Amino acid sequence: MTPVLSNEVAEALAQRRPVVALESTIFSHLGLPSPANAQALQQCLAAIRHAGCVPAVTAVIDGVVRLGIDESEHQRILGAARKVAERDIAVAVAQRWDFGATTVSAAVAIAASGGVSVFATGGIGGVHRGSEITGDISADLDAIAHYPVVTVSAGAKAFLDLPRTLEYFETIGVPVLGWQHDWFPAFYTRSSGIKIPHRVEGADEVAKILANRSRPNTGVLLTVPIPIEAELDATNLDHVLAQALSDCDAAGIRGAGVTPFVLGRIGQATDGKSVPANLALAQNNARVAAQVAVAICRLDH
Known part of the structure; x- marks a missing residue:
């Protein structure tokens, strides 16, 4: 797979300037509701540019794998989409999907294929509760393990089996880092x-960890806590999650x-407070990812 780079991304990589990759699911109708999805896109792009980096949204558009899209194409990724995990990329290309939201x-696979070493997202998938029966483990984990990319996220969704998710990362050799947090x-x-x-x-530490890992094709997970002012009430959230998971089952x-399903229930139960929380953590992750991208470029030079 060789993604088509936008002119801006191609120029930045040729000049060895920092680039931060982004997924596109969060910006589509599969992610945040309108107009919050457009707000998320603008905030993430602005946070990355503010740090002196070039943002590179990943997507499959008209059957073409893209790393970086032009502003004129923003409306395409804010609308209806089909979700594309790594396994689906080849299908989306072969069947010429109009818009595959990564x-x-x-996104990690596309970033690595295009030579981008930092990726920002909201939260990653993980090991699902009951996975010992269902075998349900997100493909995100193997992608992080098999591509030399720093993934910056606000941890994993709370309804997952978080202890087993961390154990899985240990098993597959992925360094898990906490950004100024224990x-x-x-x-x-x-x-x-x-x-x-x-x-x-700081970002320099992350850059050195990426450079010195023992498996050169393994990624790094950098977890960044949601800003304090945007955090949801944990007690109420636990109750909502328990009920939502029971209803799911x-x-x-x-x-x-x-x-x-679960995120929808959280949105309903929090009177929409989950949307601004999503916006805050996505923007914050993009900001931190940009710092890391700058540090990696500085180390490489």
Whole structure:
């Protein structure tokens, strides 16, 4: 797979300037509702540019794998989409999908194929509760393990089996870092109560960790807690999650259907507060990712 680079991204890479990749699911109708999705796009792009980096939204558009899109194409990624995980990229190309919105696994794969070493997202997937029976483990984890990319996220969604997710990362050799924080974030909340394996204080540390890992094709997960002012109430969230997961089980919802169902329930139960929380964490992750991209470029030079 060789993604088509936008002119801006191609020029930045040729000049060895920092680039930050982004997924496109969050910006499509599969992610945040309109107009919050457009707001998220603008905020993430602005945060990356403010740090002196070039943003590179990943997507499949008209059957072409893209790394970086022009402003004139923004409306395309804000609308209807089909979700594209890494396994779906070849299908989306062969069948010439109008717009395939990339998940974490697809975005990481595309970023690595195009020579981009930093990727920002909201939250990653992980090991689902009950995976010992269902075998439901997000493809995000293997993608992070198999591509030399720093993935910056607000941890993993709280409805996942977070202890097993961290154990899985240990098994597949992915360094898990906490950005100025000691606890593994749970997306809408700053702490899951699980200690992070390694704390880092700045972007230069992250760049050196990427450069010195023992497996050159393995990525790094950098977890960044949601800003304090945007954090949702953990007690209320736990209750909502428990009920949503119970309803999921009763309805026979499995696999990829769990995430949108649970996130929808959270949105309803929090009177829409989950949307500004999403915006805040996505923008914050983009800001931190840009710092890391700058540090990697500085180290490479």
